[in-house]
Amino acid sequence: MPYEQDMTLSINGRDYRIRLEPRKSLADAIREDCGLTGTHTGCEHGICGACTVLVNGEPVRSCLMFAVQAGGTDIETVEGLANGDDLHPLQQAFIEHHALQCGFCTPGFLMLVVGAMRQEPMLSEEALTDLISSNLCRCTGYRNIVKAVLQTARQGNAAAGTVRQT
Amino acid sequence: MKSAPFQYHAPARLDDALAVLAETAGDDGRVIAGGQSLVPMMAFRLAMPGHLVDINRIEELAGVEIQGDTLSIRALARHACFHRPVIDHPFGRMLTCVAGNIAHYPVRMRGTFCGSLANADPASEWCLVAATFDAELELHSRSGVRTVPAREFALGAMTTALRPEEILTLVRLPIPPEQTQMGFYEFNRRAGDFALGMGLVSYRLEEGVAVDVRIGLGGIEETPRRLGEAEGVIAGQFLSETLIEAAAEAAAGGVDPIEDSQTTPAYRRDLARTVIKRAFDRAGRL
Numbered sequence: 084m085p086y087e088q089d090m091t092l093s094i095n096g097r098d099y100r101i102r103l104e105p106r107k108s109l110a111d112a113i114r115e116d117c118g119l120t121g122t123h124t125g126c127e128h129g130i131c132g133a134c135t136v137l138v139n140g141e142p143v144r145s146c147l148m149f150a151v152q153a154g155g156t157d158i159e160t161v162e163g164l165a166n167g168d169d170l171h172p173l174q175q176a177f178i179e180h181h182a183l184q185c186g187f188c189t190p191g192f193l194m195l196v197v198g199a200m201r202q203e204p205m206l207s208e209e210a211l212t213d214l215i216s217s218n219l220c221r222c223t224g225y226r227n228i229v230k231a232v233l234q235t236a237r238q239g240n241a242a243a244g245t246v247r248q249t
Numbered sequence: 250m251k252s253a254p255f256q257y258h259a260p261a262r263l264d265d266a267l268a269v270l271a272e273t274a275g276d277d278g279r280v281i282a283g284g285q286s287l288v289p290m291m292a293f294r295l296a297m298p299g300h301l302v303d304i305n306r307i308e309e310l311a312g313v314e315i316q317g318d319t320l321s322i323r324a325l326a327r328h329a330c331f332h333r334p335v336i337d338h339p340f341g342r343m344l345t346c347v348a349g350n351i352a353h354y355p356v357r358m359r360g361t362f363c364g365s366l367a368n369a370d371p372a373s374e375w376c377l378v379a380a381t382f383d384a385e386l387e388l389h390s391r392s393g394v395r396t397v398p399a400r401e402f403a404l405g406a407m408t409t410a411l412r413p414e415e416i417l418t419l420v421r422l423p424i425p426p427e428q429t430q431m432g433f434y435e436f437n438r439r440a441g442d443f444a445l446g447m448g449l450v451s452y453r454l455e456e457g458v459a460v461d462v463r464i465g466l467g468g469i470e471e472t473p474r475r476l477g478e479a480e481g482v483i484a485g486q487f488l489s490e491t492l493i494e495a496a497a498e499a500a501a502g503g504v505d506p507i508e509d510s511q512t513t514p515a516y517r518r519d520l521a522r523t524v525i526k527r528a529f530d531r532a533g534r535l
Contacts, residue, residue: 088257105257105301108288127250128289129356141329141358146250147288148359151257152281152303199354216440217353 090154092117095163105151110134112150113160121161121190125219132218135191135198136160142198161190164197172238173197176231184222191218196232205236252291259303263310266302266416267391273300274413280304282324285352285360286368310418320422324364328357328375340424342535343431347374347449350433353441363417366402369409369472371507372443374435376403377473379420381449381465387419388412406471406507425461429453432532434524435468444468445512446520448528452483459488464496464528469506469521478503479525497525 092099094117101116113122113136125133127146134145137159164171173193176182183189192215199214200206206214211232215225256273260266270278276299281287290296304310310324313335320336331348334341351357351365351374365375366386378384379399386397388411402410411417425431435447449465462484467473479500486492506517 086254086256104254106252106254106291108252111251128292129285132353132355135355142355143358144285144355146292147285147356149252149257149284149288149301151259152284152305195355213349213440214354217355 088151090151092150092153092158093156094119094158094160096157101150103150105149107150108146109136109138109148109150109153109158110145112153113145113158116150119160119162123187123190125187125191130219131188131191132195133188133191135194135218137194137198140198140201142195159194161193164193171197173231173235176235177228180227180231180234182223182227182231188218188220188222192220192228200232200236204239206232208233250292252288253294253297255298256300257303258300259306261306261308263304263307263389263416263418264391266304266307267389267414269300269302270416271391271414273302276300278302278413280367280416282364283327283360284364285356286364286370304416315424318424320424322362322420322422324361324416324418326362328352328360328362328365329354331362332357336424338424338427339429339431339535340422343433343449343451344378346433346535347378350374350435350444350447356441363420366399366420367409367411367417369403369405369407370443371406371471371473372445372447372468373473374444374447374467377447377449377465377467378422379403380467380473381451381463381475382422382425383475384423385421386417387421388415389418390415394418400474403472403474425451426453429461430533431535432528432530434527434531436520436524446517446524447473448521448524448526450525450528450532452488452532454488457487459483459486464500464525466500466504466521466525469504469517469524471505471507476500476503476525493526493529497522497529500525 099117110124123133125131129144129147136145138156258269278300279298281301313326314321328351331344365373384399431451433449435444446469447467451463452459462480464476464479479496482496501522506514508514
């Protein structure tokens with residue numbers, strides 16, 4: 084007998100009043116109940132990293148949290164990175180370095196790196212390689228992602244992670 | 250990849266969590282902390298708990314604390330809490346080194362030390378740490394608290410002495426003396442994957458003689474454990490390459506390896522020898 088509960092998710096500075104079953108993952112709630120489909124679901128069991136979002140500033144796999152656990156937290160998704168037509172520096176660097184091809188994994192990589200660089204703005208290449216081993220990308224071979232991140236880090240603005248208020 | 254339905258409970262006090270757990274234990278009520286192992290199992294429907302008792306809102310279960318030579322790790326201390334040494338001491342640096350081998354960064358943001366022990370995966374790094382340093386575990390239920398040593402807590406792969414109505418609230422690790430040398434080595438085929446084998450060694454040298462020798466092995470058998478026989482080879486002797494070789498040999502000879510679809514018991518036996526030697530190679534560099 085399914086039962087639903089009311090809750091509020093705060094995403095990119097905006098509150099979403101939603102009603103859902105406790106078994107619904109945060110990833111599914113973000114996509115289906117809040118309509119923010121930039122967060123992708125790939126494996127849905129914590130392996131691929133496509134669904135990575137920031138919860139209270141920390142990158143987490145949103146398929147490994149239930150939405151009901153995220154009440155009262157501040158969630159940031161890829162939709163919160165750009166300011167209108169002005170891309171986040173990391174998004175711009177991804178374009179310049181061809182750090183994506185099909186783009187399916189890109190939101191997860193962006194949120195992973197933005198979150199990690201808030202903690203550690205000057206990631207070494209070695210630490211960065213270890214960090215992004217967390218997420219699967221089948222197109223780029225990772226090298227161009229590393230180049231894009233290192234360029235952004237050199238410019239000193241990856242940690243900005245500005246959230247657009249919607 | 251969608252979990253089966255469950256009733257969700259998010260108490261703010263430990264007493265309330267224990268009460269809910271006692272009431273729902275018969276209906277497979279389960280504790281969720283980080284959820285980084287439980288939620289995938291629920292997605293696969295290998296686990297279908299009727300109730301989830303979420304302990305994340307219980308403030309008294311958060312954090313780590315150092316009192317004298319004991320490190321106390323509460324139920325909500327995440328793996329990421331060890332990304333930087335929790336104590337300026339080789340032991341703190343060893344924990345940081347170990348934490349870096351656990352899954353990946355986002356998983357370490359959520360997953361917990363105590364959750365790893367309660368999950369009891371043969372490849373759990375924290376289970377190896379708990380076994381090697383003879384951790385003590387506090388298990389709470391509505392009827393009280395009991396303290397269980399790590400070696401009695403781990404009963405086998407994914408099997409522990411934790412009763413359905415109990416919560417593992419605290420793990421106490423004795424911090425060894427400052428001059429202790431520790432080394433950790435893990436082997437797996439992909440970054441962040443489960444360990445196929447890992448070694449953790451710890452000892453002090455008194456005029457070249459090795460004392461307080463601990464040799465822990467994980468990922469090879471059903472449960473990480475100290476290897477008494479290998480420790481006996483080294484304890485009280487002048488430490489040398491030859492002696493380490495002999496200890497690694499004793500380790501490999503004395504294990505009962507698990508097997509999986511890609512590795513044979515013989516492979517893991519060889520690996521036991523290698524990870525112990527490499528853990529010794531790394532000792533003293535923390």
